[in-house]
Amino acid sequence: MNDPSSGRTIAAIATPPGRGGIGVIRVSGPKVRAIAESLLGAVPAPRVATLRTFLGADGEPIDTGLALFFRAPASFTGEDTLELHAHGGPTVLDLLLARTVELGASLAEPGEFSRRAFLNDKLDLAQAEAIADLIDAGSAEAARAALRSMRGEFSDLVRSLSEAVIETRMHVEAAIDFPEEEIDFLADSALQRRLENALALSTQIGAKARQGTLLREGMTVVIAGKPNAGKSSLLNKLAGYSAAIVTDIPGTTRDILRERIDIDGMPLHVLDTAGLREHADVVEAEGIRRARTAMLEADRILYVVDAAARRSEEELREELATLPNSVPVTIIVNKIDLIAGAPRDEQSEPPRLHLSAATGDGIDLLREHLKECMGFQGADAGTLSARRRHLDALARSHRHLEEAARLLTEHRAGELMAEELRQAQHALGEITGEFTSDDLLGRIFASFCIGK
Ligand SMILES: Nc1nc2c(ncn2[C@@H]2O[C@H](COP(=O)(O)OP(=O)(O)O)[C@@H](O)[C@H]2O)c(=O)[nH]1
Numbered sequence: 001m002n003d004p005s006s007g008r009t010i011a012a013i014a015t016p017p018g019r020g021g022i023g024v025i026r027v028s029g030p031k032v033r034a035i036a037e038s039l040l041g042a043v044p045a046p047r048v049a050t051l052r053t054f055l056g057a058d059g060e061p062i063d064t065g066l067a068l069f070f071r072a073p074a075s076f077t078g079e080d081t082l083e084l085h086a087h088g089g090p091t092v093l094d095l096l097l098a099r100t101v102e103l104g105a106s107l108a109e110p111g112e113f114s115r116r117a118f119l120n121d122k123l124d125l126a127q128a129e130a131i132a133d134l135i136d137a138g139s140a141e142a143a144r145a146a147l148r149s150m151r152g153e154f155s156d157l158v159r160s161l162s163e164a165v166i167e168t169r170m171h172v173e174a175a176i177d178f179p180e181e182e183i184d185f186l187a188d189s190a191l192q193r194r195l196e197n198a199l200a201l202s203t204q205i206g207a208k209a210r211q212g213t214l215l216r217e218g219m220t221v222v223i224a225g226k227p228n229a230g231k232s233s234l235l236n237k238l239a240g241y242s243a244a245i246v247t248d249i250p251g252t253t254r255d256i257l258r259e260r261i262d263i264d265g266m267p268l269h270v271l272d273t274a275g276l277r278e279h280a281d282v283v284e285a286e287g288i289r290r291a292r293t294a295m296l297e298a299d300r301i302l303y304v305v306d307a308a309a310r311r312s313e314e315e316l317r318e319e320l321a322t323l324p325n326s327v328p329v330t331i332i333v334n335k336i337d338l339i340a341g342a343p344r345d346e347q348s349e350p351p352r353l354h355l356s357a358a359t360g361d362g363i364d365l366l367r368e369h370l371k372e373c374m375g376f377q378g379a380d381a382g383t384l385s386a387r388r389r390h391l392d393a394l395a396r397s398h399r400h401l402e403e404a405a406r407l408l409t410e411h412r413a414g415e416l417m418a419e420e421l422r423q424a425q426h427a428l429g430e431i432t433g434e435f436t437s438d439d440l441l442g443r444i445f446a447s448f449c450i451g452k
């Protein structure tokens, strides 16, 4: 183990503060056996729950409860570990914790158990992060996704990509080793195929990870469209109260309004913006500028059009063309009540929903649609949990792969390609924690709870 603090034996109350049926103290490290002998009279048989009296310094009982001993390396942390399941009152747990400290343990830092598990190769970094995500999950769907990642499904995908990159890199390095045949090696169509496969896999994993992040952090949705299309009315309907001012005067909304909305436990950040039009006054023009900036940072744009103010498909296409092309769009055909239309979800590309923000008809379709966009696809869709950090690393890796592909087709530059591939591999290693700085590890684990 290369953790400088690993010689310590750590202890913490692993259950949340307050009163409960039981409370759990967790102890891990080299002194666990000695602590167990003093506190319980003997080290319990490994992995067998045993009813014990927990003894104080004077031999007086503090509590009775279950003791569970895990022998290294067959424990969560990989070290000797003891769990004491006591009665869940703050005084009892504090006394027990103080007793373990008297016996040589020190108080665990946030995430220290998980950190040890990581350092002892019990789990990789993405799996450790998924534990925290599971604990923090705001919906059943998010919890399922976190569980899949915790079990290693996300890491396995990243590793398969990493292996594809390594194979490609080996091919390129073989070429460099035989300079006189380098061009032939690099011209091999197998290499081209390897790179293409790696890029395809990278795109696929990137999409999955992105979905996972949305599920965890919630997605940011910007409502945009022309003045009076009903953007603010839509925000109000989604929020369930009158958050934004609605009038029939075009240009009512100027500043951006933000609302956090929950759909079945999944967080959604909805931004209402100034209507997009030309010839606005100074204030409104600033609002429009902000609307465009917000759109650039959005996970999705809801582009609202007025069903009653007929526009040709051509016009609509022109309007859509002014939106940032990197952000997915859903078209909201609003005010169907004015044309006696029925709410519906056109399964088109881009998706198009017909609804009325005034009557609320079709809002349920929009909620379902947004849930789907966030990765809520039913119980066995296989969504994984992921974090921004993973997305960043995947994006960097992808850029290096693209650069490698460019170097291959345009220059047949083996050395440069090998370097790009090495960097792609390195970025992927950051996800699983193969390559990470102590600094980053510190930051990640510090955000965990105590006792985890
Ligand atoms: N009939 C009808 N009127 C609507 C609907 N949505 C909005 N409006 C009206 O359209 C006008 C502009 O609405 P508002 O939400 O302020 O539009 P914004 O400028 O896009 O924010 C207001 O008079 C609203 O009452 C709708 O679904 N049906």
Ligand SMILES: [Mg+2]
Pocket: 231, 232, 233, 244, 245, 252, 253, 273, 274, 275
């Ligand atoms: Mg408005």
